[in-house]
Amino acid sequence: MKTGDYFENPVTGEYGYIRIGTQETHGELLVADLRICAGGAVTGEHFHPTITERFTVLAGIIGYKLGGKVGIAQAGDTLDLPAGIVHDWWNMGKDEARVIVQIKPAIRFEQMATTLFALAKEGKTNKKGMPNLLQLAVISEEFKDVIQFIIPPVWVQRILFAGLARLGRLLGYKPMYAHHLIQAKSLQLEPLPSDMHISLLV
16 A cells, blocks of 8 residues: 555445555555544454554544553543453544554555455455355464454464364465455545644654
């Protein structure tokens, strides 16, 4: 993705655009201006084995779980998520929330997120943004270095998804689809709030 590219997940209520893209950082860093509709949430409790994240809240109220602890983040708050820490987050306010999300390294995460968001737009996920079991197994096997959900337990997933992924591939499921990687539109960047400073991951 490049600066200005637009993305959306109509199922989870997430949408936004890229402030700094992987095309500009050779896949190392992705900075996204993410909006979450009231009641919107990410796809469930998970961790990233090899990825560091940073969230900076620009507007709204974000509820989160981080390493088993529940908290609230509001405008001006920043959360650092080192690789391997279990987390989840959601919009707990009545209004849209706006968050700057930074991901490093980014290219593999971008490929996975593009696939999941596109499947949601095509009506191929459940109400939590998850695809059917065979498609999920194929994606999970391919991107196990990027994201792992904690339900079912990781050891169960490894046993279960290994066989299901083989079956899924035989039936034509893929971890990525070429038509998903084509960005349909790009937007002009909206200025950040004048009193907001965003420190980049290094």
